[in-house]
Amino acid sequence: MAKVVVLGAGVSGHTAVAFLKKKLGKKHEVVMISPNSYYQWVPSNIWVGIGQMTVDQVRFKLDKVYKKWSVIYKQAKAISINPEGNSEISKGFVTVEYVVGDKQGQQEKVDYDYLVNATGPKLNFEATPGLGPKGHTVSVCAYDHAAHAWEELQKSLALMEQGKHQTFLIGTGHAMATCQGAAFEYALNVAFEVKKRKLEHLADIIWITNEYELGDFGMGGAFVKRGGYVTPTKVFAESILAEYGIRWIKRAGVNKIEKGIAHFETLAGEYKTQEFDFAMLIPGFAGAGIKAFGKDGNDITEKLFKPNGFMTVDADYTPKDFEDWSAKDWPETYQNPEYKNIYAAGIAFAPPHSMSKPMKTANGTPMFPAPPRTGMPSGVIGKVIAQNIANFIKNGATEHKHKASMSRMAAACIVSAGYGIRHGKAATMTVSPIVPDWDKYPEWGRDINATVGEVGLAGHWIKLLLHYMFLHKAKGYPFWWLLPE
Amino acid sequence: MKPNNKVHNYKDEYYPPMPTRTTKFWRSCFIYQLYKFFVLNYKIMKMVVKGHS
Numbered sequence: 001m002a003k004v005v006v007l008g009a010g011v012s013g014h015t016a017v018a019f020l021k022k023k024l025g026k027k028h029e030v031v032m033i034s035p036n037s038y039y040q041w042v043p044s045n046i047w048v049g050i051g052q053m054t055v056d057q058v059r060f061k062l063d064k065v066y067k068k069w070s071v072i073y074k075q076a077k078a079i080s081i082n083p084e085g086n087s088e089i090s091k092g093f094v095t096v097e098y099v100v101g102d103k104q105g106q107q108e109k110v111d112y113d114y115l116v117n118a119t120g121p122k123l124n125f126e127a128t129p130g131l132g133p134k135g136h137t138v139s140v141c142a143y144d145h146a147a148h149a150w151e152e153l154q155k156s157l158a159l160m161e162q163g164k165h166q167t168f169l170i171g172t173g174h175a176m177a178t179c180q181g182a183a184f185e186y187a188l189n190v191a192f193e194v195k196k197r198k199l200e201h202l203a204d205i206i207w208i209t210n211e212y213e214l215g216d217f218g219m220g221g222a223f224v225k226r227g228g229y230v231t232p233t234k235v236f237a238e239s240i241l242a243e244y245g246i247r248w249i250k251r252a253g254v255n256k257i258e259k260g261i262a263h264f265e266t267l268a269g270e271y272k273t274q275e276f277d278f279a280m281l282i283p284g285f286a287g288a289g290i291k292a293f294g295k296d297g298n299d300i301t302e303k304l305f306k307p308n309g310f311m312t313v314d315a316d317y318t319p320k321d322f323e324d325w326s327a328k329d330w331p332e333t334y335q336n337p338e339y340k341n342i343y344a345a346g347i348a349f350a351p352p353h354s355m356s357k358p359m360k361t362a363n364g365t366p367m368f369p370a371p372p373r374t375g376m377p378s379g380v381i382g383k384v385i386a387q388n389i390a391n392f393i394k395n396g397a398t399e400h401k402h403k404a405s406m407s408r409m410a411a412a413c414i415v416s417a418g419y420g421i422r423h424g425k426a427a428t429m430t431v432s433p434i435v436p437d438w439d440k441y442p443e444w445g446r447d448i449n450a451t452v453g454e455v456g457l458a459g460h461w462i463k464l465l466l467h468y469m470f471l472h473k474a475k476g477y478p479f480w481w482l483l484p485e
Numbered sequence: 486m487k488p489n490n491k492v493h494n495y496k497d498e499y500y501p502p503m504p505t506r507t508t509k510f511w512r513s514c515f516i517y518q519l520y521k522f523f524v525l526n527y528k529i530m531k532m533v534v535k536g537h538s
Contacts, residue, residue, distance in 0.1 A: 227502075238501035247498050376533070410532035425512065428525050432532050450532055455504075456512040458521035462529075484533045 002028045002393045005094060005112040007078045008288075009034035009062055011042070011375065012346025013118030014474055015382035015485060021069045022481060023390035031110060032066055035077040035099045039065070039474055040143045043375060043414075044467045046182065048146035049280070050153065050189045052419040055143045058467075065476050075100050078119065078288070079107065081304060083339040084295040092341065114389045117311050118345040118382060121285035124174070128283065130257030131173045137257055137279040140186055141179075149280055153190065156278045160199045166277040169262055171208035173281030175253025175361075178218045178370040180209060183282045184237070185416045190280075191244040192418030192425070200245055206274065207241055207248040208264065208281070210367050212359060214238050214250055217413075218369035220355045222431050223444045224453030230444065233429070236453050240417065240427060249274065253367045254281060269362025285347065285370060287311070303338045311344035312336055315352040322357050327407030327437035329353065333400040334385055343385045346378035355435055376411045377434060379485030380404050407435040410450060414463040417455065426459030428452060 004020050006013050009032055020030045038059040047053040066073040076096035083092045093111040098104050123141050125132030132139055138149035156166045170187040172180060187207050194203045207214075215221050215233030222233045241248055251267035262274045262281070287309020294300045305311055315331040329352040336342040344350075356368045373381075384404040391397040410432035417425040430452040436445030444451075473483040493499050504512070511517055 235501060238497070239503065242498045242501045243503055247496070410535070412529045412532065422515075423513065428529075430529060430532060450528070452525065452528055454521065454525065456521055457515070457518040458525055461518075461522050462525060465526075484530065 002113045003031065003111065004028070004114045004116065004389055004393075005031045005033060005110055006116040006118060007033050007094065008118035008120050008346075008348065009036055009039055010118060010120040010346060010378070012120070012348070012378040012382035013116065014039055015379045016116050016118060016345055016386045017066075017071055018069070018474075018476065018480070019383050019386035020390060021071050023386065024393060026070060028393060029072065031072040031074065031112075032062070033074045033076055033078055033094065033096050033110065034062065035075065037062060037075060037100070038143070041467060041471055041474070042141075043182075043463070045140045045143055045146040046185045046189055046416055047419055048143060049138075049140040049149040049186055050193050050419065051150045055147050059143050060471070060475060065474075068476060074098070074108070074110070076108070078290050080291040080293055081115070081342075082293050082295075083300075083304065083342060085111075086293075086295055086297065092339070113341060113393075115342045116345055116382075116385055116389070117290070117342065117348045119288035119290065119348050121347045122288055122309065124284045124286040127286075128174050128254055128257060131254070131281060131283055135257055136259050137173065137281045139283065140182060140280060141282065152278060153193075157193070157197065157199070159277075160194070160202045161197075163202070165202050165204070167275060168203060168205045169208055169274055169276035169279040169281070170205070171249075171281060172210045172369070173254045173257070174284035175210050175255065175265070175365055175367040176370055177210055177282050177284045178372050179282050179285075179374065180211060180217045180369060181372070181413055181415060183209075183280065184217075186280050187246055188240065188244055188415070188417040189419065191246055195244075205244075205246045206276075207246050208252050208254065208262070208274065209248065209250050210253050210369055211250055212267070212357065212368070214241070214248060216356050216369060218354070218356055218372045219431065219434065220357065220436055220445070222429075222446060222451055223448060224429070224451050225448060226453055230448060231453075233453065236427070240455065244417070251367070253361065253365060255365075257281070265361055265363065265365055265367075267359060267361050267367055287348065304336060304342070306350040308350070310350035311342075311348050312338070313344050313349045315350070317350070317352050320353070325353055327405070327433070327435055327439065330405045330407045330435050332403040332405045333388065334381055335400070343389070345382045345385050347373045349373070349381070373406070375413070376485060377406055377409055380409055383485055405435075407433050407437050409434055414459055414466065416460065416463050418460070420460070423457075424460030425455060425457060426463050427455045428459040428462060
């Protein structure tokens with residue numbers, strides 16, 4: 001009997017567990033280790049943050065689902081990995097610490113034959129003093145953050161109802177932050193809600209971003225066919241912001257937040273401030289901070305992880321100039337090159353480099369979006385890892401049958417721009433592949449015929465459909481495996 | 486955009502293309518958007534299926 005341990009119950013880890021159990025059945029053991037008691041469908045947190053969905057509509061308890069699937073579920077956080085075992089345990093093992101119940105605070109060593117690290121990001125609010133729900137801004141990165149954002153937004157809306165002017169600052173809260181898409185959605189939804197209440201004359205909504213140009217979204221931007229032209233997403237993003245009456249500050253790295261004041265550095269090296277009454281700023285991401293130890297207890301963290309805490313996989317990490325980057329640099333199997341029974345899925349894997357051009361401010365501060373690995377790619381990577389591991393265990397395969405490079409994988413991003421079955425709106429954006437491949441597509445970097453950028457009510461319906469579809473899948477309801485990632 | 490400022494040009498928000506009334510109509514036209522819903526879903530599904538081996 002083989003034992004597969006998965007760390008993290010986000011989109012990637014949960015997908016991996018679902019497919020591992022489906023393929024391996026009862027003959028083999030699948031263990032989920034997650035400090036969270038709920039699964040959350042993160043893309044819908046935007047709607048929690050504007051009061052259009054409740055927290056319970058975007059989450060569900062993990063224990064019921066894992067019980068149904070016969071997955072061993074330990075509500076604990078991973079502390080360290082011993083990939084070579086130690087003097088007592090011959091196999092690789094993970095040291096975990098329980099976070100709830102009678103075992104809270106107790107540590108346990110969980111051995112494995114295969115390990116999938118899908119720990120997702122650490123929301124690195126600490127990198128920007130004053131940032132986050134414990135500071136002076138709100139976030140929509142988690143369901144409880146989004147609920148808090150809605151509480152704070154209601155206060156601003158109430159003040160506007162009394163005739164008071166409010167400044168909303170929405171965007172990225174660090175010079176290296178990613179997930180611009182989520183913040184962009186939130187800015188549009190806030191503007192939509194303000195307009196719905198006929199309060200736009202009292203609102204100054206500002207989009208602040210570390211992007212060189214709007215519409216970069218950490219992917220180096222994209223091109224879409226629109227109105228008889230091939231148009232950069234810069235125009236697409238600026239157009240929708242202007243339509244919603246949102247002004248913007250670009251090439252800005254927020255470095256400190258005080259009550260009602262955001263401090264930021266521009267790419268030109270100027271230090272500026274922006275006042276706000278309400279701010280939703282996305283933090284930078286870091287790895288989960290898991291340590292690794294060798295057989296004799298020596299620290300081998302650098303063998304498994306990059307300095308930013310993300311796991312080393314089968315990517316080409318050779319330092320290269322931006323012009324020399326290749327689609328081939330990106331990983332296909334997500335296997336750690338040192339320890340072949342360890343994989344990293346979703347945000348947990350270390351990308352070989354960013355997709356956006358690395359830049360520094362005149363003062364030397366790095367300022368560019370980190371590459372996004374959320375949503376669709378996270379799910380696909382989790383599934384492919386599960387399929388390969390199951391193939392090794394069941395069929396004794398030695399080669400990876402399934403591969404999923406982000407330089408071949410496509411992605412769809414539905415940017416909500418207002419909630420409502422009849423009057424809602426969203427921008428549907430697709431890119432293929434996610435990582436530009438300038439050798440294969442020398443003109444636009446991607447397949448221009450597969451790249452879509454459309455705004456309309458249909459986009460809102462698609463986002464709503466995806467919400468119910470992915471929750472159906474994640475809950476393991478009938479025929480869940482037929483639904484794509 | 487500051488609401489009381491009458492002069493809009495020479496600001497970032499002045500330069501991007503803005504949707505006309507016709508464009509806004511088609512974006513919210515139920516029948517047309519229903520058609521778009523199926524077209525976009527088909528395009529997304531086609532991409533997802535060929536995206537990984």
